[in-house]
Amino acid sequence: MNSPFSQALQRAVATLGPSLGLLSDLGDRFVEAGHELALVGGPVRDAFLGRTSADLDLTTSASPEETERILAAWGETTWDIGRAFGTIGTVRRGTTVEVTTYRADAYDRQSRKPIVAFGDNLEDDLRRRDFTVNAMALRLPSLEFVDPYGGLADLAAKRLRTPAPAPVSFADDPLRMMRAARFGAHLELVPSAEVYAAMRELAPSIKIVSAERVRDELSKLLLAPSPRPGLRLLVDTGLADHILPELPALRLEIDEHHRHKDVYEHSLTVLDQAIALEGPATGPPESVPGPDLVLRLAALLHDIGKPKTRRFEAGGGVSFHHHEMVGAKLTKARLRALRFDKETVNAVSRLVELHLRFHGYGDGAWTDSAVRRYVTDAGPLLARLHRLTRADCTTRNARKARRLAATYDELERRIARLQEEEELAAVRPELNGHEIAEILGIRPGPVLGKAYSFLLSVRLDDGPIGKEAAADRLRAWWAEQEKT
Template sequence: MSETKTSLNTAQRRAVAELMRVSPVADELGRRFAAAGHELHLVGGSVRDALLGRLGDDLDFCTDARPEQTLALVKGWADAIWTTGQEFGTIGLQRNGLRLEVTTYRAEAYDRVSRNPIVRYGTSLDEDLRRRDFTINAMAVSVPGHTFTDLYGGLDDLARRELRTPGTPQESFADDPLRMLRAARFAAQLRFAVAPEVRAAMVDMAADLSRITAERIRDEFVKLMCGADPVFGLRLLVETGLADQFLPELSGLKLEIDEHAQHKDVYEHTLTVVRNAIGLETDGPDFTLRFASLMHDIGKPATKAVGPDGRVSFHHHEVVGARMTKQRMQAMKFPKDVISDVTGLVALHLRFYGYGRGEWTDSAVRRYVTDAGPLLSRLHKLTRSDVTTRNRRKAANLAADYDALEERIARIEAEEDLARVRPDLDGNEIMRLLGLPPGPLVGKAWRHLKELRLERGPLTHEEAEAELRRWAEDNGV
């Protein structure tokens, strides 16, 4: 273990000085706690990120003060206070645009059966640091004194870019199995390697993840997917068996052969698509796009067929995959709107193929845009990302075809405002012209006119009235 409380070397001094320059609020808060006879330390991810030169606006502190004492110390000083985490020892506050969380020293205990920790307050910084997940998150800097504390070699591990646990990984993961998933998340976020003994424990204890609630797993997984290199983390999940505990469809792709690129299996193809999609992002991590890229081919194992000529096919795998994606996301307790967006992209990801054969009419383009709706921009990215062939001519042709489709969409949109495709008559006009009260028949007439709008483009008012009366006559209205 590294020395406990030591003078800072030159690199550490620079990092802490930068931290305090960015956040003088920390020293202000530290002086308030010291005046009341309490310790306060900047801790965990805040120290780690400061040493990595990537400190954000969220700062984490630990203290020997109890939550009610912390609350009394920050009242009148903080710009805002929230107490939603008070039962777990945490008081949140805001000061000068920074979000701060102050948590009482912990010595959490788990019964290793239930899904939630039993919060027990600790009595020292040393005890608090030992219960943290990884050594790189178990460093602290006192405020206002700036004493650096590194009991478990976190600084050395940070320099090696390696994830280790303060105690044995078996002890750490038995206390909270979610830490195994967190290891994969930090690997994805920080591009850090996982120490061999940590990886071995992840393999041996993967089944313990079943003790964790779906919501906690979901939240960690979202963070992993939004990391700098989610593919690294995803590989770790599959290789350790953790993916089988909550996302078995991912591991199931490894054995399938991709009919579009015979040189690689669907698993490798999928990871390439995820990386391609990340490369097309323009406004930071897009979980919906990334997860749709990950799930777009999960219907292939269930639809695999081998023809008389030996060729492999996966007919309708996008339909099956969308259904499987919905079921998996529901099990992971994702919000309904996120489920709808991801499954919509999975269902639509093959629609483009065939466009290059000249089979698409303007009507088909309108339907493509209308079916995608607000997902169109993401669908463009997913479809382009799905091209992973090494055949340069084929890749170039597909890219050119999609360029042509986007240009065609832009032309039709400019002419017809495709984003707002509606029938040429609204419900009120339908009721007035046919003498109908509100009800199902009005909806049927509206949908008929919308189909005509998609098929033929905008109609004049007279044409729309004539089509409506023709439909009414044909349907006995």
């Protein structure tokens, strides 16, 4: 009878099936030339998890020059953009592979840049990798499984360890600590005690990593099916203090009477609920196909203005007046510091600014004017705002939750009706800039902009009234302006 290990290996090899013939053929080429070749890292890990991997990363005893010669004869085209790190790439029959010479790097611990040195054996190459679950390999073409650091056992136990001692591994490359959080989110791996302790000790060293690399790891974490475990790890180890300090700052001290929520836990719950409201990946834009980074960032950061706006009121109450405005500014500053693109920065900060707008209308007695302004202010973010607002309800009072949901249901029906009647998505004044200038006898400039804004307010407040009525309102407004 096959052992559990043999069965697991057979399943992994079966998962690699579509690529196996191609990989075995390439392995034959390297062996014939007197070299070793192995599939390594993520593709091997994913195969044991029953997942196919888009990346096919291989490692070899061949030098970059020898690798390039073999790949040039085997593939359809080759590239050497990673030559300095020993990596040569090729594509064959639509499949991309990258082959890297065994590495035995040393690290400049002031900048995390490796001093590239090539190695001479697979086991040492695997030791320099980030985690044991990524330090497994399949030799090609023999399919011999190589696992010198117990990665398969760790994968089965959902345990995260490093091949080298964790303090050494993280000192070599502090970004690995963020990858630990990402793997916690994506693969439900729990750090070993040594990994956790090293993360706490070395958390400040993350500051030597570029903002762009931190941003990319944070984004990957947030796009996981369940980011909460990874975010908790960032906060609990102190990493978040250096990359996203607004998140641990949400752990506000709860007053003895529990008159306000734990904002940190509330924010994680809002994130969970926002994810649950995303549409399928192939859904239409109005369904907010998941995973949606803008919605998830907004859900996580929507209350980061609360620490700066918290006030203790007479009688024991707590207020956070205008925290959405303060939070929008903090969000914009943090995302810019992390080098997010302008579109993402503006979208997330706008959602944070608008997340309380629904509650500003009290018991739901919305006028048509209020609905128009809500839609116009949200613009293309309306579908995300719907989901953020609904996700922000974390009350344990079932009656209150049902009332809020029903009120928002009614608002969405009102929006749909007005959109059908008035094309709210493209709401504009009923007179364009040229027509306004002609009626008032003015030239383009600040005064024309002010007149345009006035007519936009008329449109939002009263709906379509026709060009003639709009011109009358404009003349009346102009007459008042001339008086002042």
